[in-house]
Amino acid sequence: MTSHPAIDLTTPPSGTGCVDCEATNGWWFHLRRCAACGHVGCCDSSPSQHATAHYRATGHPVVQSFEPGEDWFWDFARNDVLDIGLELAPPSSHPEAQPAPGPAGRVPQDWVRQLWR
Template identity: 65%
Template sequence: MTSGSPEGIDPAVAPSGPGCVECDADGGWWVHLRRCAQCGHVGCCDSSPAQHATAHHEATGHPVMQSYEPGEDWFWDFTRSIGVTGPRLADPQSHPDDQPAPGPAGRVPEDWREHIH
């Protein structure tokens, strides 16, 4: 991990919601969630079938995301492909504790392990 807050982090921006924006819109599901540290967009991780967090970075150029899983506070800088440190972002810090991973409840197929990257 490098020290110092990189460009592309706005600690005042709240997350877009409790789940992946695109998966929620199309009825999809995710393995884990990631939060854009610049605009708050919540997308699914690269293990998830749709990989919306990376797609968000590619579409917007927003360089840094943070884990949106309970108990995790790590950041990833897509531009440099390294973990970085960053400030505490606006609450909430993660999806709801009662939301399962993978999630959301009711949309994850029984054979979900066969669909991950």
Template identity: 65%
Template sequence: MSPEHPNDPHPRLASVDPSVPPSGTGCVECDAAGGWWLHLRRCAHCGHIGCCDDSPGKHATAHAQDTGHPIVRSFEPGESWFWDYVASEFYDSGPELAPPVSHPADQPVPGPAGRVPADWAELLGPS
């Protein structure tokens, strides 16, 4: 629990705007550049969809750094966890966000279809 919010163990979750829809079904910057991603993350403040830190672009983290929006939620089907960049903390739950809550289930991982190089695993390196 934080001293600022003694009854709330995750005070930055209070700054989330659950009414904002996601910006699309893929990473904004990768789509604009014709790139690809491994996993997607959704900014819980403005809905920006960016790629994870295991993706070549690391656009979700860049968005958080550029905007000061500290909370992302997984944008993967079946995942509902949040990450707080400021506290470097994982939250297994948080506010329900406006739909859709993930990219389409038929969108491949990595994705999107047709833009992922055949040697993608080697390009990402050891996990």
């Protein structure tokens, strides 16, 4: 596949961490990047689930993992993995030195108990 209606291959990510968690001094478990606008949000295991909130607010259905070494896409509208073989504009993940969960210094000691399961 060379294109998808919900994906813009030219838009860079909005940053190296969850935009919304950064704005509220929150923390995240893993990161997801909107394939339409580049918004980086936290995954559904994270306390605030900002990637899903972004989908609900904007209707942008496709995200890609923003974790080092991962390149899978998820379609919220279909509730399924997309096997599309596309590459978004770099960078394709947060910096490898950035911990997960993150960001460093804001993750509570009992973070495992706070994850959504």
